[in-house]
Amino acid sequence: MASLGIDVLFKGTNFLRLLQGLWVSIEISLISVVLSILLGLLVGVLMTVNNKVLHAILKVYLETVRIMPQMVLLFIVYFGTTRVFGWDMSAESSAIFVFTFWGTAEMGDLVRGSIKSIPTIQFESAAALGMDKVQTYFYIILPQTVRRLIPLSINLITRMIKTTSLVMMIGIVEVLKVAQQIIEANRKTSPNAAFGIFLVVFLLYFIVCWPISRLATYLEKRWA
Amino acid sequence: MDKDILIEYLPLYKEALLLTLKIGWQGIILAFVIGLIGSAILHFKVAVLKSIVGVYIEIFRNTPLLVQLFFIYFALPKVGIQVTAEACGVLGLGLLGGAYMIETFRSGLEAIPVIQTESAESLGMNNFQVLWHVILPQAITISVPGLLANVIFLLKETSVFSTISLMDLMFTAKDLIGMYAKTIECLFLLVVFYLIMLLPISILGALVERRMRYGQFGD
Numbered sequence: 145m146a147s148l149g150i151d152v153l154f155k156g157t158n159f160l161r162l163l164q165g166l167w168v169s170i171e172i173s174l175i176s177v178v179l180s181i182l183l184g185l186l187v188g189v190l191m192t193v194n195n196k197v198l199h200a201i202l203k204v205y206l207e208t209v210r211i212m213p214q215m216v217l218l219f220i221v222y223f224g225t226t227r228v229f230g231w232d233m234s235a236e237s238s239a240i241f242v243f244t245f246w247g248t249a250e251m252g253d254l255v256r257g258s259i260k261s262i263p264t265i266q267f268e269s270a271a272a273l274g275m276d277k278v279q280t281y282f283y284i285i286l287p288q289t290v291r292r293l294i295p296l297s298i299n300l301i302t303r304m305i306k307t308t309s310l311v312m313m314i315g316i317v318e319v320l321k322v323a324q325q326i327i328e329a330n331r332k333t334s335p336n337a338a339f340g341i342f343l344v345v346f347l348l349y350f351i352v353c354w355p356i357s358r359l360a361t362y363l364e365k366r367w368a
Numbered sequence: 369m370d371k372d373i374l375i376e377y378l379p380l381y382k383e384a385l386l387l388t389l390k391i392g393w394q395g396i397i398l399a400f401v402i403g404l405i406g407s408a409i410l411h412f413k414v415a416v417l418k419s420i421v422g423v424y425i426e427i428f429r430n431t432p433l434l435v436q437l438f439f440i441y442f443a444l445p446k447v448g449i450q451v452t453a454e455a456c457g458v459l460g461l462g463l464l465g466g467a468y469m470i471e472t473f474r475s476g477l478e479a480i481p482v483i484q485t486e487s488a489e490s491l492g493m494n495n496f497q498v499l500w501h502v503i504l505p506q507a508i509t510i511s512v513p514g515l516l517a518n519v520i521f522l523l524k525e526t527s528v529f530s531t532i533s534l535m536d537l538m539f540t541a542k543d544l545i546g547m548y549a550k551t552i553e554c555l556f557l558l559v560v561f562y563l564i565m566l567l568p569i570s571i572l573g574a575l576v577e578r579r580m581r582y583g584q585f586g587d
Contacts, residue, residue: 148446148447207570210520210570211520211524211562211563211566211567211570212524212559212562213524213525213526213527213538213562214524214527215527215528215530215538216527216538216555216558216559216562219538219541219542219555219558220555220559223545223551223555224551224552224555227551227552228552302430306430306431306432307432309432309434309435310432310434310528312434312531313530313531313542320434320435320438323438327442335446336446336447338442338443338445338446339443339444339446339447341443342435342438342439342442342443343439343443345435345438345439346431346435346436346439349430349431349432349435350427350430350431353430353431354426354430357429357430
């Protein structure tokens, strides 16, 4: 048990490659989060609309996303749809599609929850002032939900970053894949490198997610 | 979609489902136990242990299960700690789940009015009796919807086990697609089997939540 891989970590550009791998996951999560928040606002508002058909459709959507593991959704989109429809979808776009699909449902539910917490009198007062539905939501309701939504959306970012570690399974070279490559390449000279490298990956994820979730908790307490 | 292929693959998926459930439930029970102990430690503010539990929660809530599994399965053997793939799955799921269960139980414990503890103490109960006979039964009832949500979350997370070559549903699907390229049939069965596993719990969760709300109307 001579070395545990710390030397391998600083050999050549290894550490830089790990960080680049991490950036791949973060990039996918950030794009998906931004799309999810925008679409989630729309879906959340639609969830509060009194329309049985719309309600049923959104309910099925939400429950599907809740029940299916994200990995299954990734496989369906990346391997399934390309097979059925014969199109060519890159792994990155499949990942962004799946995580947005998932994030929109989660965000939509959060938006629905916060809209429900706004007292009815706000809707009635807006109506009494002669505002239409769009104006009511845009000027009165949504601005009031923002305080509740910001901590929850920040939380969604950490969940998204954690879940994007799965993209390795559809062949995207992200931090875990890079870690495996580094370990493989140094198998002969440093057989115990797996410990150091995976420990670093573990810590990298923690260093990225921890401050974000602390911020979310802080804002939740402060704005509650 | 080819019906014969579905029938041919069915037994393989059934076996995978059983393995997923076996590891899943063992992990969930471990998570449950960790959750109970951890939340009790936080509730009674036990010195030192309290900080350890806090650090544990932060670490496991802020890293993906996939990375935790890789660490336990591939990295720990290098420092002499060897675990089988199955034990690794149970351990990983249990440790991840425990971090979430502690939070769920704690919010249940916090929801119990202080007067319950005070009354129990005035009856001469010791700390353990107060917890076991008075607080826990009430706290667990309050935590049930949260617990079921955690159970669904953890069973979903089992899909990650395929990466440490446990023959779970995901692994079976991936393997069959790789060998025979019957993508559609394999993915269809995958979805069906996850539904079989998770839909009943999800429905149960919805029922329990409605029931709980019904129970609270009197307040």
